[in-house]
Amino acid sequence: RVRLRLPSNAHSFQFEELAKYIDSHEEEYVEILRDWVAVESVSTDVQKRPDVERMMEMTAEKLKNMQGKVELVDVGQQELPDGTTIPLPKVVTAQFGSDSSKRTVCIYGHVDVQPASKEDGWATEPYNLTDLNGNLYGRGASDNKAPVLAWIHTVEAYQKLGIELPVNVKFIIEGMEETGSDGLEAMVKVQKDSFFADVDYIVISDCGWLSRRPALTYGTRGNCYFHAAVEGPKEDLHSGVHGGTVIEPMTDLIGILNTMISPSGQILIPGICEAVSPMTEKERATYESIEFDMEDYRQNIGVERLMHSNKVELLAHRWRQPTVSIHGIEGAFSDPGSKTVIPARVIAKFSIRQVPDMDPKEVEKQVKEHLEAAFAKRGTPNKLKVTMVLGAKPWLADPQHLLYEAGKAAVKTVFNVEPDLVREGGTIPIARTFQEVVDKPIIMLPIGGFDDGLHSQNEKMSRYNYIEGTKLFAAYLHEVSQMKD
Amino acid sequence: RVRLRLPSNAHSFQFEELAKYIDSHEEEYVEILRDWVAVESVSTDVQKRPDVERMMEMTAEKLKNMQGKVELVDVGQQELPDGTTIPLPKVVTAQFGSDSSKRTVCIYGHVDVQPASKEDGWATEPYNLTDLNGNLYGRGASDNKAPVLAWIHTVEAYQKLGIELPVNVKFIIEGMEETGSDGLEAMVKVQKDSFFADVDYIVISDCGWLSRRPALTYGTRGNCYFHAAVEGPKEDLHSGVHGGTVIEPMTDLIGILNTMISPSGQILIPGICEAVSPMTEKERATYESIEFDMEDYRQNIGVERLMHSNKVELLAHRWRQPTVSIHGIEGAFSDPGSKTVIPARVIAKFSIRQVPDMDPKEVEKQVKEHLEAAFAKRGTPNKLKVTMVLGAKPWLADPQHLLYEAGKAAVKTVFNVEPDLVREGGTIPIARTFQEVVDKPIIMLPIGGFDDGLHSQNEKMSRYNYIEGTKLFAAYLHEVSQMKD
Known part of the structure; x- marks a missing residue:
């Protein structure tokens, strides 16, 4: 399955040996992924907090067993909507090597997951990793447990083969990504001059390819998440006994939700679209060159017709235009x-x-003003409260940076193709924080497949992407050590 | 608590003895209600079907212990949305007395309940009857377990005191009322000339008073229940990764729901309001005479402002106007x-x-056409399917009938007041079937309080209504035997 070539600029790099080692440990890698997927580390549900804590401990344990310098960092308390607080899951940091003559790469990942249950329409038990035709189905398999394990296995492979790590490797693994990385931003600020002091580059592998071709990602969208509560009677009412005597909160809520999006998908909240930076000609040209099969994509997500009929528009609306989704x-x-x-x-x-x-601060204001005006216009006696519970900024990198050249070389080594240079529609809130606080170049190096079903039913990671992805990481560490900057 | 008077037209009627017996058995009545409420006989949830079955058996057992002629009638299968079938809960029939010189009264009731869970905002465990300040809190306490028990205890009190029942009493108790009385209509048709052959009158006690004054009910609204499904992608999608590429089913659904009701609560589906029979002057006069405190009602349901500001309009919209509720x-x-x-x-x-x-047949057509047109106008690639899962007709009786005179007399005996003559906004699907198939006069004789919270959190039955209600039923059986028709 692996195409073996000598890496472009390596003399002594023992890629073949690493690739063989990784191939021969496939079943072991699948088994540990099974153990990790079995932990229902759902960070959006406070009832599952003990599972998230356990997941963090398992992660730390694995890294400790590899003789990493591991810490479980207390990042404080989470305030719940009812005003009470509970401890945030600890953040795991680890360090392998501290040779000041080498570059230091910091790998970010997360081991919390989105909610999932069989009743949502999963074909398999979401927390029981199920191997079907080379795909490993389970919640969190692709987002982000297998990529985190692939990075860990990369370091382990170097260690087990007695090959010196070409760079120092640090890990920062969190358990609150799916809720907006609560506590991590403050922690990054606090450790800016300690843990992050010697970090040269940050690598994030928390996204997926665009097609069957590997990709390097240079941008992510941010996300502003809102709760809009309409309150009427003091308790639920029997719709027969009381229907016709009260303006129902559901009617009001549906009325104001309907003012946000046009039938064709345009955002109708004033100010939102106006703030979007226009697409440059160069950007358009890049988009045009991307390998992306519209029909393949349409069939994969299973809709009758996509919102946009040409590739550039579609990709632009995935990556560089805002969208409103009512969850x-x-x-x-x-x-x-x-x-x-x-x-x-x-x-x-x-x-x-x-x-x-x-x-996000502006968006919060725009959304509140718009919904409150729409609500006021209805003249209802009910009450509306709009809250922004998350405001994560977008992140954008320079795809010309050497980190991306190193990425191309590593992709070439493992897959013998040029990667797509893509952006990501999803949000990795911490990317922007790294950019602003740590101020070191960042690359997103995905290994997830385009059809992994993140946040959806039947999430999976293919054995192919998991194993070849681990090789990609192994090659990438080498390429970073060889960069001429 | 009980005001003792000799019933208006009775010579030998031993009401005082019955009332004393009922008062002295209050705690026993509360305990059996506790046992009944503990059964989670939720008919809308097929997972709870065994509980409904158990509830039917407990009901039959109680009636058998009183030497009633009891049957558990098989009423066939229920077809589920996925096409499979499960058995419907059996219907319990019972007979006490078959003296052809006496009138025969058939009591209808149900022992299934609406769903409830603590998480919905109950102050107490919904299936653990909780006694607070004379109120018995629990799902199904008022709707309809206590009224069914009150009727059973009425017959039992006559028996235990050795007082001859003044009428033959039949019971028909079902376990599917909350889903629309599946199977019962067919059963009533089948037994029209057997079980129902000697029935003279039907009494239903499945509603509540309008205020603190007792009421007799002469009408109920019907109900057409719809499921409107919008289907888009083959599975849920990550809103970051895919947002902006598909027209989201939620947007479409909210768009079409919003076309049904105006902000002030008017129904916008063509044909619905046009079909409503106009209010007569006589009807308006009746409504004006009804004791109903708007402010009390407003505070009770806890809204800032009601949908209508005058009593007649408000009552008309509760009882004789259609409403759309989005659940x-x-x-x-x-x-x-x-x-x-x-x-x-x-x-x-x-x-x-x-x-x-x-x-209901017309309404089904009107709703489907309206929603399908609104959906088509959006030009969405998603698919809409509108299904009417229940179509129950309204019921209306003649409040001048002797049955209502008997009701007034019984209310006078127990409460020493004139009852309100009211209609009911809720639906008792079987009332219309009894009217059309059995074709015998029907009265609704409620004992529930106006603030019992049917279908809502914190449903309750007060000890006062439960015990005085039982006395009302005891008096009513006598009054029916004395009717001069």
Whole structure:
């Protein structure tokens, strides 16, 4: 499966040996991924906090067993909506090597996951890693447990073969990424001059390829996540007994949600689209050159028609345009079957992806003003409260940087192709923080497949991407050591 | 607590003895209600079907212990949305007395309940009957377990005191009322000339008073319950990775739901309001005479302002006007916290209360046409499917009938006041079936309080209504035997 070539600029680099080692440990890598997926480390659900804590401990344990210098860093408390606080999961840091003559690469990853349950429509048990036709199905398999393990296995492979690490490797692994990396930003600020003092580059592998071709990622969207609560009667009411006597909170909520997006998907909140930086001609040219099969994508997600009919527009709306998604409504009847209730308090959850030059603070103001005006216009006696629970900025890097050249070389070594240079529609909140606080170049080096189903039912990581991805990381460490800057 | 008077037209009626017996058995009545409430007989959730079955058996057992002629009637299968079938809960029938010189009264009730869980905001465990300040809190306490028990205890009190029942009493107790009385209509048709052959009158006690004054009910609204499903991608999508490339099903669903109701609560579906029979002057006069404190009602349900500011309009919209209530959305994210998902398939649940002269078949057509047109106008690639899962007609009786005179007399005996003559906004699907198939006069004789919280959090039955209600039923059986028709 692996195409063996000598890396472009290496003399003594023992890639073949590393690749063989990685291939021969595939089943061991799958088994540890199974152990990790089995932990329901859902960070958005405080009930699952003990699982997240356990996941952090397992991660630290693994790194300690490899003789890393490991710490479980206390990053403080999380404030819950009811005003109480609970401890945030600890952040795991680790260090392998401190040779000042070498560059130091810091690998970021996370081991918390999005919620999942069989009832959502999974074909398999989401926390029981299931191997089907070379795909490993399970919540968190691709986002982000296998990539974190691939990095760990990379260091382990060097160690086990007695090959000296070409760079110092640091890890920073968190357990709150899916809620917006609570506590991590403060921790990065605090450790700016300690843990991060000798870090030269930051590598993040928390995204996926665009197609079957490997990719390097130079931008992510941010995200502003809102809760809009409409409150009416003091308790739920029988819709027969009381229907017709009250303005129902659901009617109001649906009315104001409907003012945000046009039927064709345009954002109708004033100021949002105006803030987006225009596409340059150079950017358009880059987009045009990207390998992306619209029909393949359409079939993969299974819609009858995409929102945009040409590739550049579609990719632009995935990567460099904002979107509003309404995720659901809390407090109303959401089970199968029927219930004749007037819900008393309903909370819509929606989010707006952020791109340059949007500013979450501005977006918060725009959304609140827009929804409050729409609500006021209805003349309802109910009450509206809009809260922005997360405001993560977008991140954008320079794809001309040497880090990306190193990425291209590593991709060439392992896959013998040129990678796509892409952006990512999703949000990795900490990327922007690294950029602003640590102020060192960042690359996103994904190994996830384009069809991994992140945050969705039937999330998976293919054995191919997991194993070849580990080789890619092994090659990348070497390439970084060889950069001529 | 009980005001003792000799019933208006009785010579030998031993009401005082019955009332004393009932008072002295209050704690026993509360204990059996506790046992019944403990059974989670939720008929809308097929997972709870064994609990409903158990509830039917407990009901039959109780009636058998009183030497009733009891049957557990098989009423066939329920077809589930996935096409499979499960057995419907058996219907319990019972008979006490078959003296052809006496009238025969058939008591209808149900022992299934609406869903409930502590997380919905109950102050107490919903299936653990909790006694607070004379109120018995628990799911199904008022709807409809205590009223069913009150009728059973009425017969038992006559028996235990050795007082001859003044009428033959039949019971028909079902376990699917909350889903629309599946199977019961067919059963009533089948037993029209057997079980129902000697029935003279039907009494239903499945509603509540309008205020602290007892009420007799002469009408109920029907209900058409709809599921509107919008389907887009084949699975849920990550809203970052894919947001901006697809028209989201939630956006479409919210768009079409918003076309059904105006901000002030008017129904915008063509044909619905046009079908409503106009209010007569006589009707208006009746409404004006009803004791109903708007401010008390407003405070009780806890809204800042009611939908209508005068009593007649408000009562008319509760009882003789249709309403649309949107109950919730299945398939979207409905938990606390945040999830960044594009739900692939979302199903809105809403219902339209039915009044004369609406016809559920017509309403089904009107709703489908309206939503399909609104959906088509959006030009979305997603798919819409609207299903009417329940179509229950309204019921209206003649409040001048002797049954209501008997009711007034019984209320006078127990409470020494005139009852309100009211209609009910809720739906008792079987009332219309009894009217059409059995074709015998029906009365609704409620004992529930106006603030019992049916279908809501913190449902309760007060000890006062439970015990005085039992006395009311005891008096009513006598009054029916004395009717001069």
